[in-house]
Structures are given as C-alpha cells and as structure tokens.
Amino acid sequence: ADEIQKLRDRKRAKEHEIKDSTLPEIAIVGRSNVGKSTMLNTLTESPNTARVSSKPGLTRQLNFYRCGDKFVVVDMPGYGFAFAKEEDKTAWKELIEDYLGTRKSLKRIYVMIDARHGLKVADKEFLTMMGATSSKKFQVVLTKCDLVSPPDLARTYMVVQEELKKSFRNAMTDRILMVSSYTGAGMNTLRKDMLFECGQ
Ligand code: GTP
Ligand code: MG
Numbered sequence: 348a349d350e351i352q353k354l355r356d357r358k359r360a361k362e363h364e365i366k367d368s369t370l371p372e373i374a375i376v377g378r379s380n381v382g383k384s385t386m387l388n389t390l391t392e393s394p395n396t397a398r399v400s401s402k403p404g405l406t407r408q409l410n411f412y413r414c415g416d417k418f419v420v421v422d423m424p425g426y427g428f429a430f431a432k433e434e435d436k437t438a439w440k441e442l443i444e445d446y447l448g449t450r451k452s453l454k455r456i457y458v459m460i461d462a463r464h465g466l467k468v469a470d471k472e473f474l475t476m477m478g479a480t481s482s483k484k485f486q487v488v489l490t491k492c493d494l495v496s497p498p499d500l501a502r503t504y505m506v507v508q509e510e511l512k513k514s515f516r517n518a519m520t521d522r523i524l525m526v527s528s529y530t531g532a533g534m535n536t537l538r539k540d541m542l543f544e545c546g547q
Pocket of ligand 1: 377378379380381382383384385386423424425426490491492493494526527528529530
C-alpha cells in the first residue's frame with residue numbers, strides 16, 4: 348500500500364530525465380479513443396496529468412510520466428484513426444517501432460482494448476506489427492467496463508483470451524485485466540500489476 352501511495356506522487360518527466368532514465372518503463376498502447384490518457388490520469392489520481400479528448404488522435408507523441416521513484420508510464424499515440432497525410436502515418440509507425448523495438452528500460456507493454464468491442468481489425472494489425480518489432484510480452488486491459496453489462500464483459504473476456512492464445516505468442520493470456528476510469532473499477536489491480544512488473 349505504501350508503494351501505491353508513492354506511485355500517486357507522479358510528475359511529468361523532463362526531456363533530459365527521459366533520455367538518461369534507468370527507471371523501469373511501462374508503455375500504454377491501444378486504439379485511438381480507447382481511453383489510454385484517461386486511464387493514466389485515474390492511475391495517478393491526477394485529472395490533469397495526460398490530455399484527454401473525445402476526438403480520436405489527440406495524443407501524437409510519446410508522453411512520459413514518472414510514478415514516484417518507482418517507474419515511468421509512457422502514454423503512446425493511438426492507432427486506428429484516419430491519418431490526413433501518409434507521411435503522418437509513416438512517422439507514427441517509426442516512432443512506435445523505434446520505441447517498442449529498442450528501448451532498454453521498457454519492461455512491459457499494456458494494450459488497451461475497448462470492452463464494448465473486443466479485438467478489432469486495427470487491434471490485430473497493430474499486435475501483428477508489434478510482434479514483428481518486439482519480443483516483449485504484453486498485457487491486455489479491457490477499458491470502459493462501465494459501459495458493458497457483466498455478462499457481456501465475461502463473454503468478451505473469453506473471446507479475447509482465445510484470440511490472443513491462438514494468434515499472438517507474446518500475449519500474456521493467464522488473465523486479462525478489466526478497468527473503468529470512470530468508476531475506478533480494476534484500477535488498484537492494475538497499479539499492483541505494474542509495480543510487480545517493475546520488480547517492486
Ligand atoms: P488518443 O490519445 O486519441 O489515442 O485517445 P486515448 O486512448 O488517450 O483516449 P482518451 O483518454 O482521450 O479518452 C477518449 C474518450 O473516452 C473520452 O471522451 C473519455 O472521457 C472517454 N473515456 C475514457 N475512459 C473511459 C471509461 O472508463 N468509461 C467511459 N464511459 N468513458 C471513458
Ligand atoms: Mg491519449
């Protein structure tokens with residue numbers, strides 16, 4: 348519980364801190380509008396940490412947030428929305444591939460999936476690209492669970508778990524996490540999971 352308290356004492360990391368950082372890092376990826384930035388705000392219990400918008404494609408860069416002295420969470424730009432220019436798409440892909448493929452302090456990737464939809468084509472395409480870029484394990488988190496009924500959530504859980512087992516060898520399939528940033532459900536489990544992954 349002490350560690351979780353410290354985790355809440357987060358702050359936005361500065362440029363030089365990022366480059367030389369030896370703190371373990373956790374990357375948050377997922378379809379645009381799936382609720383990554385909102386999740387980060389709830390995780391750190393600070394409403395203004397990461398910018399949130401109902402318009403997809405808001406987050407365009409890697410944003411690093413320090414969680415106390417324990418680890419750094421990286422809010423990544425989402426996929427699946429239409430890029431206005433092809434160059435933008437190429438730049439996005441290079442940014443993601445470079446970070447996920449080469450970052451030494453990256454401990455774990457969390458993939459956010461909308462609990463209402465499960466794995467969509469864009470998710471599968473992204474996970475395939477990720478598998479070709481990085482051999483790191485990833486943990487799936489279902490988001491916006493407040494918007495689905497418990498039976499629907501249970502069904503989506505099973506379907507997603509099966510699809511991961513079948514097609515994505517880097518997926519952690521023992522369990523899938525479920526959260527709602529609006530109600531706070533699942534958030535403590537997610538925090539503990541992240542601390543554990545970072546060896547705390
Ligand atoms: P990009 O930066 O474009 O990749 O999007 P994002 O994944 O960071 O999504 P963001 O956090 O900006 O949230 C998108 C929309 O979903 C906002 O309107 C949020 O208020 C809403 N939202 C986020 N989390 C939840 C949730 O747990 N429940 C519900 N009902 N809505 C949510
Ligand atoms: Mg965002």
